[in-house]
Amino acid sequence: MVGRAAPASGGARPVVALAPGTGTLRPLPALAARLASGFWFERTAVNAARSLAAGLAQLEATGTLENLRLAAGTAQGDYRGTLPFLDTDVFKWLEAVSWQLQQGESGGWSPADAKAWSVAADEVIELVAAAQAPDGYLDSYVDVVLGGERWGDLHSGHELYCAGHLIQAGVAHRRATGRENLYTVAVRFADLIVEEFGEGGRRVGYCGHPQVETALVELYRESGARKYLDLAGRFVDLRGSGLLGEHPFGRRYFQDVTPVRETHAVHGHAVRALYLAAGVADVYLETREPELLAALESQWDDMVRGKTYITGGTGSRHRDEAFGDAFELPPDLAYTETCAAIALMQWAWRMLLATGHVRYADMFERVLYNGFLAGVSLAGDHFFYVNPLQVRPHSTLGPEGRQEWFHCACCPPNVMRTLASLRHYLATGDADGIQIHQYLDGSIRAGAAGVDISTGYPFDGGVRLSVPAQCAGEWTLSLRIPPWARGAAGLELDGAALAADETEGYLRVRRSWRGGERVELTLPIRPELTAADPRVDAVRGCAAVERGPLVYCLEQRDQEASIDEVRLLGPARDVGPIQVADVAVPGIELDAEVFVTREPVPEQRASAAPLRAYEAAWGYRPVGSGTRHSDVAAHPHVTLTAIPYFAWANRDFGAMRVWTPLA
16 A cells, blocks of 8 residues: 555444544444434434335335345346346445444334334345355346356446445444344455455456445454455555546546545545545544545535535536536536435544544534435435425426435435434544534433533524533533534523633533533524625525525425515514424525516417517516516515425425525
8 A cells, every 4th residue: 555554453433443643533432322302313213213114115116125036046037127236225224224223212213113123124134145145245236137247347337336335234233233144244245355356356446436445444443354444445545547447427427537645626426526535534544644634635625615505415417416617506407416415424524533623513514404304305205316406497307306216226225324323423522521513402421421412403502411410520521613603602501601712613611510510502593694605606696594504495385476586685584483294494584576577478468569579578688677577667575485495395396496686
């Protein structure tokens, strides 16, 4: 490997470097954070009660499980589907069930539920194991469709990508349940991959779809076997050497233009680029190679400067599901795949661990509440693959609303595993105390430090923390202050103002805590209008509405005027809750004016002078001429109602927009 230091020994989980350097944050043990009630407990409970069951039913109905039976030789017939990576839907579902099993009753399952789901998972694991070849290889598409011809298409075959998701599922299942059945399957395949692609192996190459890199590092953390880290590093070292050949969308599509250490911008297929970045960050966490971190930081800067939507979504081109040019962020053509949101959260988390910089926690929150959460219905059984920021009336772009499943169903089980493991991403801990990055109802324990949390976040900004008796002692409590609240947050201890240093985006309090003490953090959540960088041509002169961590949108069903024919006049204001499915969300009102009148109806056109009818139908006008209908004397004023973006399309599917022109 190029300039890579050997890792030190040690161990921790779930996503933590074995050899953390000075200043690096460490994740908490798997059960150190628990959700108890509130917004995210409800979302994860829906995931446990509805999404996982819907996912298993779809895996059966679409033939994805049947493909594994074909590979195992226990069924006969043709491969179902056309894509070579359908096995990963099974693996991601198994990972989700594993993390849910780990939570026990605190995750919303009764003991009977947990037992039933454990049995269901074991049945699927038995099927996966039966499909594995004696030497460890496992890929139903290759076995059934390609007649067992392995590694023939690293460009688009996704074999290593599939292996990566199997490895992640195996590690998750072992950590969650203590059992070895899926982990053993994953290790056998990983060992074969090391033999094939490791230093001195039979092949030199890497996968067209990055993902196996982060999985191999996690397997190294779980097993302590250096060979897995070495292989992840080798894949990183080789990428950009052109071994994948050409692609119709160019080599940028799968990040094979320049070596990783020389790549300073994000480009190509968004999910691939972000999974690769997460994998590189994992390698950095273990090796501390400064060139890797420098490359990642410059890629991050490029992404947030002009390639990320206000929702945290990425990918502005439908053709290749890719990042566009800087500031190419059209709201109506946004691709912003749900899997890209998840991949960005994974990268942001690892960068937070690597650097401790608040900007990564800020981005994690933005994606979590907006670009990610919009990807699943409030009922938990329908999903978005793409997440536009504007849908026009009678739009022909994309499906009408969320779908139960997809021909390419990568997103639904990815949502499931993310929600099932969400508690892992709330806080970090070290010998000095705990650092809370996301505010959810529940409890956090980190060694001798710990708090119980009660909050109405994200709808209100009150966060109440109490110190359990067993956590009395001297330690530091660090609370992230979101960017919209910095310099304005309030902090009290048992009702009295508490002095705290706000440094680098965190309020830090070090003291000798007593059991029962209560800290209250107040974050000023109120509606605000946000403008984009003027270089984002598509929304220049427009504003979006944000309220705390939530981005808002206008749905046509809530308005008295067309949302494509209004301009905003003034500030946004809170109104009472609006019921969307089973969730009451804070509504926002805005004053606006209608700036376009309706086209003349056919009867009116018939009686109008031909020249006037022609001019009225033309969509352009001289600058400064007012509306294109000169007979309009005034612009009617209307009141618009906005709801959180994550909640849109849960009542019906229709016109929607995040960005609205300013008057």
